[in-house]
Amino acid sequence: MVITSTVTHPDEHRQNIDCTFASRYVREPVPKFKMPESSIPKDAAYQIINDELMLDGKPRLNLASFVTTWMEPECDKLIMASLNKNYVDMDEYPVTTELQNRCVNIIAHLFNAPIGAEETAVGVGTVGSSEAIMLAGLAFKRKWQTKRKLEGKPYDKPNIVTGANVQVCWEKFARYFEVELKEVKLREGYYVMDPLKAVEMVDENTICVAAILGSTLTGEFEDVKLLHELLTKKNKETGFDTPIHVDAASGGFVAPFLYPDLEWDFRLPLVKSINVSGHKYGLVYPGVGWVVWRSKEDLPDDLVFHINYLGSDQPTFTLNFSKGSSQIIAQYYQFIRLGFEGYKNVMENCLENTIVLKKGIEKTGRFNILSKDVGVPLVAFTLKDSSHHTVFEIADHLRKYGWIVPAYTMPADAQHIAVLRVVIREDFSCSLAERLVSDIDKVVKHLDTLPSTVSIKSAHVTASTSEDSEKVKKDVKESHDAITKYWKKLVDGKTVGTC
Numbered sequence: 001m002v003i004t005s006t007v008t009h010p011d012e013h014r015q016n017i018d019c020t021f022a023s024r025y026v027r028e029p030v031p032k033f034k035m036p037e038s039s040i041p042k043d044a045a046y047q048i049i050n051d052e053l054m055l056d057g058k059p060r061l062n063l064a065s066f067v068t069t070w071m072e073p074e075c076d077k078l079i080m081a082s083l084n085k086n087y088v089d090m091d092e093y094p095v096t097t098e099l100q101n102r103c104v105n106i107i108a109h110l111f112n113a114p115i116g117a118e119e120t121a122v123g124v125g126t127v128g129s130s131e132a133i134m135l136a137g138l139a140f141k142r143k144w145q146t147k148r149k150l151e152g153k154p155y156d157k158p159n160i161v162t163g164a165n166v167q168v169c170w171e172k173f174a175r176y177f178e179v180e181l182k183e184v185k186l187r188e189g190y191y192v193m194d195p196l197k198a199v200e201m202v203d204e205n206t207i208c209v210a211a212i213l214g215s216t217l218t219g220e221f222e223d224v225k226l227l228h229e230l231l232t233k234k235n236k237e238t239g240f241d242t243p244i245h246v247d248a249a250s251g252g253f254v255a256p257f258l259y260p261d262l263e264w265d266f267r268l269p270l271v272k273s274i275n276v277s278g279h280k281y282g283l284v285y286p287g288v289g290w291v292v293w294r295s296k297e298d299l300p301d302d303l304v305f306h307i308n309y310l311g312s313d314q315p316t317f318t319l320n321f322s323k324g325s326s327q328i329i330a331q332y333y334q335f336i337r338l339g340f341e342g343y344k345n346v347m348e349n350c351l352e353n354t355i356v357l358k359k360g361i362e363k364t365g366r367f368n369i370l371s372k373d374v375g376v377p378l379v380a381f382t383l384k385d386s387s388h389h390t391v392f393e394i395a396d397h398l399r400k401y402g403w404i405v406p407a408y409t410m411p412a413d414a415q416h417i418a419v420l421r422v423v424i425r426e427d428f429s430c431s432l433a434e435r436l437v438s439d440i441d442k443v444v445k446h447l448d449t450l451p452s453t454v455s456i457k458s459a460h461v462t463a464s465t466s467e468d469s470e471k472v473k474k475d476v477k478e479s480h481d482a483i484t485k486y487w488k489k490l491v492d493g494k495t496v497g498t499c
């Protein structure tokens with residue numbers, strides 16, 4: 001006869017009878033600095049983390065971000081099934097590698113790369129546009145340095161010409177990889193790189209001019225075609241060979257569907273590389289970007305590493321080694337699921353909702369719209385009268401309704417302009433647009449009832465109505481400076497990031 005007895009540890013016993021919220025695991029402060037000595041049950045760990053995360057904003061109401069917040073459940077299944085696949089194990093996961101290559105081909109064709117219908121394109125999947133830009137920048141730097149060395153010329157002062165509206169990743173690239181960023185300043189009413197000024201700034205040390213298809217701040221497309229014309233002329237006159245990179249992080253998956261005749265891509269011969277974020281209008285959850293080169297000659301061989309210890313020889317050109325496969329698989333899902341027709345539909349819908357929102361905001365009578373009709377689907381707007389309250393307060397008050405809308409000041413020389421920006425993504429419907437307008441209207445009316453937070457009498461800029469223009473100019477400048485200081489203080493305290 002076998003006699004078995006089950007010994008229950010007192011803690012285990014309690015675990016079975018305590019309800020989750022009465023268990024000791026949620027009664028004690030959570031570890032914040034040191035790894036705890038002992039383990040806890042999985043349901044307790046889940047509950048603790050899940051509950052803290054409830055305090056995060058709701059991603060779908062986060063109108064600060066271009067990044068995808070909704071995908072179809074079928075794609076979610078593919079993502080979950082591939083969470084444990086390391087992308088870099090190319091020999092072990094050859095199909096995943098093949099899907100990446102197909103995505104690169106599809107994107108290169110979409111951007112009109114000069115390749116045959118069945119020719120393989122040159123490009124790579126990245127974590128996002130930032131990594132893509134680092135790789136593209138490195139390729140330009142290396143090509144330029146090699147050429148300068150061959151010519152016996154100094155090669156220690158490379159620069160990139162951009163607009164002051166570039167996303168922070170360009171500043172990171174410049175600092176990490178020791179390239180000077182020569183920024184064309186903005187001005188009131190003109191918030192993108194002026195191609196004329198950009199080309200003036202090009203010199204023999206310029207490794208590329210970076211144009212943005214869809215400025216992060218206003219969604220506006222920079223005029224790549226005009227830049228191309230001017231740069232071609234300058235190259236001819238000077239003997240330079242300065243190329244163009246297009247940062248199409250958000251516009252790359254918008255322009256081909258909404259504005260197919262707009263020439264911004266490889267149709268322009270000086271455009272040597274383009275980056276795009278798969279996780280923005282590529283309609284994939286965060287964690288995927290792409291960079292494609294015009295041809296093999298534009299990606300220096302010595303930047304490509306060959307690894308063979310995981311199996312056969314595999315070329316890699318990325319900053320990180322390991323990374324997930326899910327987002328690449330999800331990107332391929334979107335390409336074959338939606339096709340050109342589906343992407344066009346999504347983008348048209350985004351554009352329609354942008355118009356609904358824009359008209360609604362205009363109808364309040366309180367705002368000027370800064371975003372253009374052609375561009376990334378977003379509405380950037382500024383207060384007509386900011387002498388009593390600021391866009392930062394509006395952003396703050398909108399939080400109470402659940403909306404996350406960023407407010408920020410423009411870069412130099414338009415720092416005195418502060419804007420609100422609403423990004424329209426696939427999952428932002430017409431009814432949400434209408435609700436947002438109504439909540440913005442409520443917020444401005446509510447602010448009207450509150451004492452002013454801006455202690456400057458002449459804050460509102462109406463120089464054209466004054467006869468004494470010199471005095472007004474001075475007033476305006478002083479007001480701008482004071483308001484900028486005030487806004488800066490606010491922004492430094494609490495920023496809503498824009499990406």
Ligand SMILES: Cc1ncc(COP(=O)(O)O)c(C=O)c1O
Binds near residue numbers: 130
């Ligand atoms: C124009 C532009 N470039 C680059 C980036 C960086 O992209 P990612 O977040 O994919 O790294 C952004 C992000 O918003 C952007 O708007």
